[in-house]
Amino acid sequence: MTSTVSVLPQQRATRLAGLGDAIFGGLAWGFAITVLVLLTGVVVSLVWGSLPALRTFGFDFLVTTSWNPVTEKFGALPAIYGTLMTSTIAMVIAIPVSFGISIFLTELCPPMLKRPIGTAIELLAAVPSIIFGIWGLFVLSPIMQTVIQPALIATIGQVPIIGLLFQGAPYGIGILTAGIILSIMVLPYMVSITRDVFETVPAQVRESAYGLGATTWEVVRRVILPYSRVGVIGAFMLSLGRALGETMAVTFVVGNAARISSSILQPGTTISAALANEFAEAGDELHLASLLGLGLILFLLTFAVIGTARLLLLRLNQQFGGH
Amino acid sequence: MDAALVRTRKRRNRVVAVLSYAVTALGLLILAAILWSLVINGVSAVSHLTLFTEMTPPPGSKGGLANAIFGSLVMTGLGTLIATPVGILAGTFLVEYRRGTAIAELVQFVNDMLVSAPSIIVGLFVYTMLVLPFGHFSAFAGAISLAIIALPVIVRTTQDMLLLVPNGLREAAFALGAPKWKVITTVSYRAAFQGLLTGVLLAVARISGETAPLLFTALNNQFWSNDLTKPMASLPVTIYQFAMSPYADWRSLAWGGAFLITFAVLILNIGARAIAARSRS
Numbered sequence: 001m002t003s004t005v006s007v008l009p010q011q012r013a014t015r016l017a018g019l020g021d022a023i024f025g026g027l028a029w030g031f032a033i034t035v036l037v038l039l040t041g042v043v044v045s046l047v048w049g050s051l052p053a054l055r056t057f058g059f060d061f062l063v064t065t066s067w068n069p070v071t072e073k074f075g076a077l078p079a080i081y082g083t084l085m086t087s088t089i090a091m092v093i094a095i096p097v098s099f100g101i102s103i104f105l106t107e108l109c110p111p112m113l114k115r116p117i118g119t120a121i122e123l124l125a126a127v128p129s130i131i132f133g134i135w136g137l138f139v140l141s142p143i144m145q146t147v148i149q150p151a152l153i154a155t156i157g158q159v160p161i162i163g164l165l166f167q168g169a170p171y172g173i174g175i176l177t178a179g180i181i182l183s184i185m186v187l188p189y190m191v192s193i194t195r196d197v198f199e200t201v202p203a204q205v206r207e208s209a210y211g212l213g214a215t216t217w218e219v220v221r222r223v224i225l226p227y228s229r230v231g232v233i234g235a236f237m238l239s240l241g242r243a244l245g246e247t248m249a250v251t252f253v254v255g256n257a258a259r260i261s262s263s264i265l266q267p268g269t270t271i272s273a274a275l276a277n278e279f280a281e282a283g284d285e286l287h288l289a290s291l292l293g294l295g296l297i298l299f300l301l302t303f304a305v306i307g308t309a310r311l312l313l314l315r316l317n318q319q320f321g322g323h
Numbered sequence: 324m325d326a327a328l329v330r331t332r333k334r335r336n337r338v339v340a341v342l343s344y345a346v347t348a349l350g351l352l353i354l355a356a357i358l359w360s361l362v363i364n365g366v367s368a369v370s371h372l373t374l375f376t377e378m379t380p381p382p383g384s385k386g387g388l389a390n391a392i393f394g395s396l397v398m399t400g401l402g403t404l405i406a407t408p409v410g411i412l413a414g415t416f417l418v419e420y421r422r423g424t425a426i427a428e429l430v431q432f433v434n435d436m437l438v439s440a441p442s443i444i445v446g447l448f449v450y451t452m453l454v455l456p457f458g459h460f461s462a463f464a465g466a467i468s469l470a471i472i473a474l475p476v477i478v479r480t481t482q483d484m485l486l487l488v489p490n491g492l493r494e495a496a497f498a499l500g501a502p503k504w505k506v507i508t509t510v511s512y513r514a515a516f517q518g519l520l521t522g523v524l525l526a527v528a529r530i531s532g533e534t535a536p537l538l539f540t541a542l543n544n545q546f547w548s549n550d551l552t553k554p555m556a557s558l559p560v561t562i563y564q565f566a567m568s569p570y571a572d573w574r575s576l577a578w579g580g581a582f583l584i585t586f587a588v589l590i591l592n593i594g595a596r597a598i599a600a601r602s603r604s
Contacts, residue, residue, distance in 0.1 A: 017502030017504075017505070018502070020502055020504045020505070021502050021503050021504050023504075024503070024504035024507070024508075025420060025503070025504070027412050028412045028413065028415050028416035028419070028420055029416055029420070031408075031409045031410075031412040031413040031416065032412075032413040032416035032417060032421075032426075032427075032430050033430075034409060034413065034474075035413055035430050035433055035434050035437065035474070035475070035478060036429070036430060036433055038437065038448075038471060038474075039433050039436065039437060041448060041452070042440075042444060042445070042448045045447070045448050045451040045452060046444075046447065046448070046451075048451075049447075049451050096346070097346045097349065097350055098350075100342055100343040100345070100346035100347065101343075101346055101347045101350050103339070103343045104343045104344060104346075104347040105347075108340060108343060108344070117347075117351070119596075120351075120354075121354075122592075123589060123592055123593070124354050126525075126528055126529070126588055126589070126592045127357075127532075127585055127588060127589075128531075128532020128533065128534070128559065128584055128585070128588060129532075129534075130532060130534045130559050130562055130563060130581070130584075131357065131361065131532070131581050131584070131585055132357065133563075133566075134562065134566045134577060134578070134581050135357045135360060135361070137566060137567075138360070138364075138566070138574075138578075139356070139357075139360050184353055184354075184357075187350055187354075188354070191350075215332055215333065215335070215336035216336055216339070216340060217335055217336040217339040217340070218332065218336070220339075238439060241439055242439060244441070245440070245441020245442075245443065245444065246441070247441070247442070247443045247534070247535035248534045248535060248559075248563065251563075252563075252566065252567070272441065272443050272535070275443055275446075275447070275535075276443065276535060276538055276563075279447075279450070279538065279539045280460075280538060280539045280542060292447060292451070295443070295444055295447040298441060298443075298444065299440075299441075299444050302439075302440065302441055302444075303436060303440070306436055306439045306440070307436060309439075310432060310435050310436065310439075314432070
């Protein structure tokens with residue numbers, strides 16, 4: 001009989017396995033928590049960084065329009081207005097267009113073209129936003145300046161009330177141009193989600209409607225839309241979240257003027273454009289803190305929109321078990 | 324009366340169909356126009372080989388994008404190297420360790436939020452964490468902000484791909500007495516390998532064109548730099564700077580850079596799709 005305390009090979013293997021599991025499981029846990037820490041870190045750093053500005057200007061930060069680094073007066077309103085206005089224009093254009101394309105892809109498209117067009121749209125959703133920005137600056141802006149804006153000024157610009165939105169000189173760049181570029185940029189993204197949502201409608205349901213003699217439009221209107229309403233709204237809101245926070249596509253063409261004009265043809269700015277333009281050069285503390293304050297507003301705005309969208313899509317997934 | 328109703332319904336349907344065709348044509352036309360101007364303006368810039376060998380020039384003179392291309396490769400590479408293990412393990416945690424629990428749902432929800440978060444916000448965050456305390460911009464801070472953007476993409480795909488691995492495989496390995504970490508690394512990862520690779524490639528594609536988070540982390544550098552603690556040039560930031568300038572040479576280089584990035588992103592996406600398609604068949 002040996003009185004040794006040495007462990008049997010199996011026991012050592014078990015112990016090693018236990019150690020391996022502890023290390024691997026611990027790392028996995030730690031990295032999953034990292035995701036939570038990152039989001040918390042973003043909130044804390046933005047709030048902490050913008051405190052000097054919030055303390056100096058208080059609520060006025062949200063509602064004043066002056067943005068002047070020289071006199072150290074900072075109000076976020078022009079940037080907030082620009083962000084909301086460009087995103088609204090983008091949505092007004094992109095929602096009907098993406099809706100039409102999604103109907104085309106799910107109901108009208110010949111099967112042969114379905115995959116190539118679908119793939120092309122998904123690839124375009126991956127094109128970096130700076131590409132849309134550079135195209136907007138060099139190609140779209142001249143067209144806006146020479147053709148579209150003069151036409152708008154001459155026609156809608158003459159109508160009372162609505163005409164106020166379309167007045168002034170045609171600069172080419174401005175709020176409207178930024179909104180159009182944004183709409184082009186979110187379009188592929190919006191279409192690919194809307195199409196996916198449309199396709200969660202079971203074939204039997206759709207085909208039963210066709211079998212009863214419904215037209216394509218009636219199937220879309222009475223079957224697909226009621227069935228996928230929540231998902232479609234979710235898709236639109238995700239795209240809105242993207243448009244609100246988009247930087248490069250907008251910075252090139254918005255004009256970067258911190259002011260609010262009644263006309264959407266005039267230059268303006270957005271939160272993201274102001275950050276891209278001024279942040280690296282912001283010297284003094286108050287300017288930096290005000291820019292971080294803009295970042296905080298953008299963060300709250302986009303996360304409210306994206307959070308709602310995700311909750312809607314989550315509800316849809318639980319309801320139908322699809323992706 | 325019935326015939327009239329049928330006519331109205333048909334007419335309405337035709338109107339919608341025509342509108343639908345029209346907006347699809349319009350959408351494809353605009354997107355084709357963007358690619359077209361990219362090719363027209365980009366190819367002439369890329370066809371000069373000096374684009375790949377010379378540094379970014381001072382205003383008004385000829386040059387290339389060598390330092391910006393190098394900087395983009397370094398920061399994208401480093402960002403991917405950091406995000407890949409973290410993202411894959413975090414995704415593993417969600418599927419292999421805590422599937423269906425409250426903590427997994429929370430992490431998944433937060434991760435989905437991060438996927439759609441504005442990238443400029445990530446730049447602000449990294450600025451306050453890694454630039455402000457050290458007092459200078461650095462390529463390392465740029466790489467970290469790219470890693471933060473790549474991370475949620477990798478977590479998401481890892482999670483989706485591991486969920487597709489049949490439980491029978493795992494149970495068979497457990498029955499042989501394999502410890503959990505071994506089951507995960509040799510069975511789950513191997514079964515999902517192509518899917519995981521797809522996720523990483525998509526993440527690389529996503530960050531290689533990111534501009535906003537680099538603007539105030541890595542900043543820019545007119546010269547070649549190997550130093551991770553110094554500002555470093557990158558293609559997107561250089562494109563931004565050059566395109567906004569009034570100099571024709573700079574603008575032409577900006578188009579060249581835009582062409583290169585789009586090309587790289589499309590190749591990465593097509594590659595990822597090909598891998599995903601092969602693993603499915």
